[in-house]
Amino acid sequence: MLRPHKAGAAVQKIVTLKEVTLITPTASMDATVHGGRAKCLQRLVCLEMPVPTTVAISFQAVHGIATGRMPNVSAILSHFGEAPLVSVRPSSQDPDWGGPGAILNIGMNDARFDAMCETMGEAAAAAVYMRFIQCYAEHVARLDPESFHMPDTPSGETLHAFLATYEAETDEEFPQDPQEQLAEVLRSMARTWEGTTARLLRQAKGAPADAGLGLVVQAMALGVGAGECGAGVVQFVDATTGAPSLIGRYQSQAQGRDALHDNKRAIYLTKDKRGAALEDICPDAFAELIRIGGLARKHLREEMQIEFTIQNGKLHILDGVRVQRSSRAVVRVAVDLANDGVIPREEAVMRVPPSALSEMLHRQVDPRASRDLIVRGIAASPGAATGRIVFSSNEAQASAARGEACILVRRETTPEDIRGMHAANGVLTMRGGVTSHAAVIGRGLGLPCVVGASDLEINAKKHAIITPDGRSFVEGDVITVDGTTGDILAGEPAMLEAALDEWFRTLLTWAEEFCDIGIRANADTPADAQTARNFDAQGIGLCRTEHMFFEGDRLGVMREMIFADDADDRREVLERLLPMQRSDFVELFKIMQGLPVCIRLFDPPLHEFLPSDKAGMRDLAEGLDLHLSEVMARVAALEEYNPMLGMRGVRLGISVPEIYDMQARAIFEATVVASRKGDPVAPEVMIPLVSAVREVELVKTRIDAVAAAVKAETGVDFSYRLGVMVETPRAALRAEDIAQHAAFMSFGTNDLTQMTYGLSRDDAGRFMSSYVRQGVYAEDPFHTLDVEGVGELLSIGAERGRKGNENIVLSICGEHGGSRAAIAFCRARGFDYVSCSPFRVPVARLSAAQLAISKPETI
Known part of the structure; x- marks a missing residue:
């Protein structure tokens, strides 16, 4: 033996043995009490697998250890014979929450080393003992691990050096009593779990602040010795x-x-x-x-x-x-287990988190790749993209023409940037939140997008972005936008491709079987509609027609209409837009093949179609053969202090009715054409930003007149449904009156949230994280539906709407539509469907199916 043993053991305060359980097939064992590892080991024991003797220590007991209440260590070790040799491993409720590292070979001491030398040789015995000393020194005694570097060839001599180093570092001999060793290991692991760093780490993984830790003490199967070990x-x-x-x-x-x-x-x-x-x-x-x-x-x-x-x-x-x-593996494993009859389909659907589908729909940064973080913004549209920096839509289109991937960087996007967004691989903005223009369009296009990166500065003269740490990235530099995490990365990290494989589609098919609420898509163009159709959306719940006016030459025609002097001139210009709109609607109806298509009439203020810089105004003046001063004057005349609350939506439709007349005619003529070529079409026409019943009456009269004219001209009878978009608090409060003139009411939760809170969705990102951190709001209300405030307006609107029209169809079509909280709310309130961005349709369907399977009665 190397030296005299240290006598005595740690003095312990004893607690009840009920907190310590020998794992047997019949032992009372629960993952919420003893942790997932302990429960799994019991199941392995029940299957008669060769599991070494194991004792489980409960969450309560481990918490007691951290505060100084030790269990009866002698009783624990009594399960392992006269010369116990054990390991201790963590057992948290969810293995993803982590825990302290395992410690092996507890019970090794000088006497045990001498005995093991006789049976397995000095080198193997020394390796076992030195491994324990190394781990004990680092994790229990908190010594520098560099002082206990394991040699390539352990021996009695190197073991003696380890023991001497420990004694020199601690001024005491290495403990020889297995009870003392185990007690100190348990104390160290319990205190580590209760520490601030560990608590923050597991909370980042989704664990509650008070998550408990269990421990399992298991007899060592050494893995070293004679024979094959x-x-x-x-x-x-x-x-x-x-x-x-x-x-x-x-x-x-x-x-x-x-x-x-x-x-x-x-x-x-x-x-x-x-x-x-x-x-x-x-x-x-x-x-x-x-x-x-x-x-x-x-x-x-x-x-x-x-x-x-x-x-x-x-x-x-x-x-x-x-x-x-990975997310891809999560889906395949769940589907394979169900296909093999190991679990039912319902459980397979429940096992896949909706976020896993979202990741599978888009390229992602490989989690194993190194990340050179530039700055972090708001994750607005999932997926990752790499490309060269460009600062304008024209540059993005030029890059696309050259076959070069690009990232469009803007202070904030406007409708005029849609062409550039189509051309770009990703979008980065300094301003905005999760329902800003860039975020909404990005999600609709399936385009990775990060917004609200307010720590970045744009230097327009140098065509560069400046980072908080002083780095400069100029036009042409390669960056990566990670719209899943909100990270902006320098360079081109390794990527994982989207994985819409057979297992993905099988899972969605099963989800459809259990889904009990309609899932439609927000689709503004035929390309959006095709994406929605590919994901088996049950129709289009929101087609924002104004986005069509930014395609190709239409913007020029739209601007010409804005500069028209009177209604007759406007009608003449709009006649040139009519066939363009009609062809779009025909394509939408053909793609959706008889499924409902809800078309929102023109919504934005007219100034959004006009250039804001002098160079753009000069080009416009040249195109319209006007003096620059005339263009500048018209732009100034259309400017509003708060355009979100200005002349837009139904207000514009009543003030400039020629626009809605043209759109209604395009919709109904497209209905006639599409019905001749395929399934009958019954379009839904939606009036935006309603706040008074008289608005609905005025627009409905004109829409009905256009429909009658088209029927008379074509000799074709067709049906259509007229409804309203409820985006103002007053519309929700007056829903009983409005519903008497509407077939459906679709709640636009983006604007309704803005108006309820008095918040700009484009600017709230500047302070929202501070508000959430300090508990002012539980979550960003533009990201998660506020069921208490905005939700109360939705409930009032739904209830009063049904009083005015018992057959009214209710839905939400804002960006909240794809979120689990909003779907749960709509199911509980008896809404007919939700509508969301095309790429969120699979996520929404899975969430709805999971809610239906779990059958929550209330939210």
Whole structure:
């Protein structure tokens, strides 16, 4: 023996043994009390797997340890024989929440080393003892790990040096009593979990602040010694794709997860031309491992990663944890388990978080890639894109023409930027929030977008963006926009491609079976409609017709209309827009093949179609053959102090009725054409920004007159439905009167939230994070539907609308429509459907299906 033993053990305050449970098939064990690892080990024991003796310590007991109340350590060790040798591992409720690292070989001391030298040799015994000293010194005594670097060839001499170093660093001998060792390990792990750093880390992973930690104490299966000994890890699916695959490593004369970290000594599991394999050197243990893997999948109903040890040819199962997996693998594993009859389809649908589908729909930055963060903004449209910086729509279009990927960088986007957004691979703005123009259009296009990056500055003269740390990125530099996280990255990190595979589509088909609320898409162009159709949207819930006016030559015609002197001149110009609008609507109706298409009449103020800079005004003056002064005067005349609350929507339709007349005619003529070529079309015409019943009456009279004229001219009868977009608080309050003149009411939650809060959705991003952090608002109301305030208006509007018209169809079509909270709200209030961006349709359908399966009665 190396030196005299230190006598005595730690003095302990004893708590009830009910907090400490020997894991047996019949023991009372619960993941919410003892953690997921403890519960999984019990299930493995029930399956008669070769699991070493294990004791579980509850959340309550671990919390007590952190505050100085120790369990009866002697009673714990009594389960492990006269000379206990154990490990301790964390057991949090969710394995994703983490926990302190495992500590192995507790119980090793001088006497145990001497005994092990006789059975396995000095080098192996020294390795086991030194590993424990190394881990104890770092995690319990909090010593510098550099002082305890493991040598390539452990020996009695190097062990003696370890012990001497420990004594020199702590002024006391290394503890020899297993009870003292275990008590100190338990205390250290409990305090680590309760510490501030650990709490913040697990909260970042979604754990509640008061999440508990359990611990499991398990008899050591050493993995070193005579015969074939070692340790390994195995899983039966690929963590990235979810495809069946035997993946793992094994290392002889090793412990724990050494095989995953020592590529030089680790070997393959199955026979491999590249080198030795476990199947070659220990075929019986390998065959048993494969059998156990299949057993675990069937009875644990999950794809597991199994940690195992082989001791003199005998297999021991130390642990089983759920395989960490990508979003793509999450979907495939769930679908495969259901297809194999391991879990029902309902459970497969419930197992996939909606965010996983969102990630699969878009390219993502590879989580393994290095990230050179420039700045972080607001994640406004998911997915990632890399390209060269451009600062204008014209430059974006030029880049696209050259076949070069680009990122459009703007202080904020306007409707005039839509062409540039179509051409760009991603968008970055300094201003805006999750319902700003860039965010809404980005989501509709499936275009990665980060907004509200207010820490960036644009230097217009140098065509550069300046970062908070002083770095400068000029036009042409390559950056990456990560619209999933809000990160702006320098350079081009590795990407993962979108994965709309058969498992994705199978899951959506199953979700459709359980979904009990309609899911439509917001689609402004035929391309948007095709995307919506590809995702099996049940129609279009919002077509914003003004976006069509920015395509091709239409902007010029629109500007000519704005500069027309009187109604007759406006009608003459609008006659040139009519066939363009009609062709768009024909295409929309053909794509949707008889599904409902809800078309919102013109909404934005006219000034949005005019240039704001002098160069643009000069070009416009030249195009219209006007003096620059005339153009500047008209632009100034159309400016409003608060255009969001100015002459837009129905106000414009009443003041300049020729616009709505043209649009109504285009809709009805397209209805006639599309109905001749395919399924009957019944368009829905929606009046925006209503606040008074008289507005509806005036517009409805003109729309009905246009419909009658088209029927008379074509000799074709058709039906249509007229409804309103409820975006003002007054419209919600007066819904009973308005509903008497409407077939449907669609709540536009973007503007309704703005008006309810008195917040600009484009500017709120500047202070919203501070408000949420300080608890003023629970969440950003433009990101998550405010069910208390805005929700009350929705409830009032729905209730009063049904009083005015018992057959009224109710929906929401703002950007909240794809969120789980909004869908839950609409289901609870009996709404007929929600409408969201095309790329959010699959996410919304999955959320709705999960809500229907769980059947929550209230939100």
